Amino acid sequence: MSERITVSQAAEILKDADRILILTHQFPDGDTLGSGYALCRALRVLGKQARVICNDPIPEKYEYMIDGMEEQTFEPAFVCAVDVADSRLLGEGLEPYAAQTVLCIDHHGSHRDFEKNLVLDAEMGATAMLILQVIEELGVAVDTAMADCLYTGIATDTGCFKYSNTTPLTHRMAAQLMEAGAHAEPINRAMFDIKSRARLALEQQALQSMEFYDGGRVAVMKITEKMMQQSGAAEFDLEGLSPLPRQIEGVWVGITLRQKADGSYKISVRTGAHADAAAICGLLGGGGHARAAGCTLSGSDEQIVSCLREAIYTSVPRLAESKR
Amino acid sequence: MSERITVSQAAEILKDADRILILTHQFPDGDTLGSGYALCRALRVLGKQARVICNDPIPEKYEYMIDGMEEQTFEPAFVCAVDVADSRLLGEGLEPYAAQTVLCIDHHGSHRDFEKNLVLDAEMGATAMLILQVIEELGVAVDTAMADCLYTGIATDTGCFKYSNTTPLTHRMAAQLMEAGAHAEPINRAMFDIKSRARLALEQQALQSMEFYDGGRVAVMKITEKMMQQSGAAEFDLEGLSPLPRQIEGVWVGITLRQKADGSYKISVRTGAHADAAAICGLLGGGGHARAAGCTLSGSDEQIVSCLREAIYTSVPRLAESKR
Numbered sequence: 001m002s003e004r005i006t007v008s009q010a011a012e013i014l015k016d017a018d019r020i021l022i023l024t025h026q027f028p029d030g031d032t033l034g035s036g037y038a039l040c041r042a043l044r045v046l047g048k049q050a051r052v053i054c055n056d057p058i059p060e061k062y063e064y065m066i067d068g069m070e071e072q073t074f075e076p077a078f079v080c081a082v083d084v085a086d087s088r089l090l091g092e093g094l095e096p097y098a099a100q101t102v103l104c105i106d107h108h109g110s111h112r113d114f115e116k117n118l119v120l121d122a123e124m125g126a127t128a129m130l131i132l133q134v135i136e137e138l139g140v141a142v143d144t145a146m147a148d149c150l151y152t153g154i155a156t157d158t159g160c161f162k163y164s165n166t167t168p169l170t171h172r173m174a175a176q177l178m179e180a181g182a183h184a185e186p187i188n189r190a191m192f193d194i195k196s197r198a199r200l201a202l203e204q205q206a207l208q209s210m211e212f213y214d215g216g217r218v219a220v221m222k223i224t225e226k227m228m229q230q231s232g233a234a235e236f237d238l239e240g241l242s243p244l245p246r247q248i249e250g251v252w253v254g255i256t257l258r259q260k261a262d263g264s265y266k267i268s269v270r271t272g273a274h275a276d277a278a279a280i281c282g283l284l285g286g287g288g289h290a291r292a293a294g295c296t297l298s299g300s301d302e303q304i305v306s307c308l309r310e311a312i313y314t315s316v317p318r319l320a321e322s323k324r
Numbered sequence: 325m326s327e328r329i330t331v332s333q334a335a336e337i338l339k340d341a342d343r344i345l346i347l348t349h350q351f352p353d354g355d356t357l358g359s360g361y362a363l364c365r366a367l368r369v370l371g372k373q374a375r376v377i378c379n380d381p382i383p384e385k386y387e388y389m390i391d392g393m394e395e396q397t398f399e400p401a402f403v404c405a406v407d408v409a410d411s412r413l414l415g416e417g418l419e420p421y422a423a424q425t426v427l428c429i430d431h432h433g434s435h436r437d438f439e440k441n442l443v444l445d446a447e448m449g450a451t452a453m454l455i456l457q458v459i460e461e462l463g464v465a466v467d468t469a470m471a472d473c474l475y476t477g478i479a480t481d482t483g484c485f486k487y488s489n490t491t492p493l494t495h496r497m498a499a500q501l502m503e504a505g506a507h508a509e510p511i512n513r514a515m516f517d518i519k520s521r522a523r524l525a526l527e528q529q530a531l532q533s534m535e536f537y538d539g540g541r542v543a544v545m546k547i548t549e550k551m552m553q554q555s556g557a558a559e560f561d562l563e564g565l566s567p568l569p570r571q572i573e574g575v576w577v578g579i580t581l582r583q584k585a586d587g588s589y590k591i592s593v594r595t596g597a598h599a600d601a602a603a604i605c606g607l608l609g610g611g612g613h614a615r616a617a618g619c620t621l622s623g624s625d626e627q628i629v630s631c632l633r634e635a636i637y638t639s640v641p642r643l644a645e646s647k648r
Contacts, residue, residue: 160485160486161484161485161495161508161512162484162509162512162513162516162517163512167502168498168499168502169499171485171495171499171502172499175492175493175496175499176492178491178492178495179492184485185486185487185488188486188487189486189596192486193486193567193570194572195572196572196573200572204528207528208528243517246517247517247518248518248520248524249518249519249520249521273510
């Protein structure tokens, strides 16, 4: 069990630290990278050595976060993790650091302790909101680059202020970051709007695969290796596809099956107010947030869908009733 | 030429008025309806008689704005328009009121004067932002219903805080409206996420029609009467389709051609930082905002596309150069 600490206690610990290694989660998203690079930049303003590492390459669309940052190589003396809900999410390359992690800053309600000290606030729509508070406690002025990083984290994790995890504080922080120079519109365009033609083709194939169950309350969309090859889509083209099934009228539980190279499936579950995605995925060895969670399953398509539906019936008795 | 007045002057005029008829624009959207119903509710709190009218039926998804409002019938003594950029946009049924309009509150840079007094602020992402200020000047506390209306106006006109017309003030007002009880998440889900299966089918057909010109800088998507019939989509299923062409990587000017029953085409033009949609449509007898504008054209598909491309070359010389 980690020590639960406040944002200002975290800032005190960071003030005393140097040669800081910042861990982000695997398959990095806007929040883990935005949190990591904003914190790294703030620590460097304080004259500290700091760098961000990730198990996977950083997708091109996030590269602006690193613009103008010099490379620093040093033997880490302090390990900090951001937006990492579970040591396993560090990915194979970074898991050895889990036991050395002195501080983790996270917003996942499903967080599993692995660090010495933990700042956890599941009311925050994004870890970047906590990082903004940490930077303020460090007494560092948020510059344009930090603002871009933090805005990205907040916008991506709240679906551009659309999801239920958006609060008045989320909007106020967005206002503050825009005033600090965040390039909100180009960031949003890059994160939410721009699709490659390959992505467009993949999306169309995926939508055509959509199947409905339980009177249209459950929608399942499939993304196969074959679709990836036919469309010419890359891994990063998958982002933003998993919300689609839940966006169909009447759907309570939207599921995306993503076939992996080894034949297993990465499952993404999205829900509205009527179902808890983290609870459903928790029954299958996964986890996440109430409205968006995931797990990994192996088997035939039919087996996987039936397995998911059983978990849904257990978690959402009203759907089980409609089945009978 | 109308008298340009401030928000507080508009509030003073409204304080002296009664039996107030509030005009919204035809083919109503979230901003004109949200502005109209929020203002109407605030005026009723002051004990005044007020009602909102529109040339067209109110789409079902906006019906929550009217919940719990009693019908009021009265002979209008004061006519006010909200979010109406041009008297022609009142629609045939309401145009007779244009000459009687004492006050218009609007945010369209392309506004054409038709009213006696005009509050115009093109810096505001939505007319609803001006209405919030008017309500505050009226001394009325924003209740949950008004907050829902105003939030809807702001969210829909800024693409849920995604477009370049979003400012720190937009976010602060969203925070304020959430604190006043706005049901942000269900509103956003209804406005942006939920698609009927018919809409999904229409979207797929429309995307398949997409053609690219000028090295992929111009994208044209077509929505025909036949597609509408085949997909079973209704008029309101069209909302949110016009941004799609500009969302393809590399596209500067995204165009949607919507075939109307008489064979003519309603054209929607969306642009990024490199082109001005209002300028392009202005050359063709239309208008709108810098990033989103429209016009109506008749002719064959080829004629219309060629006509649009000429207007684009005139307005965006860099594209004309790439053509040569």
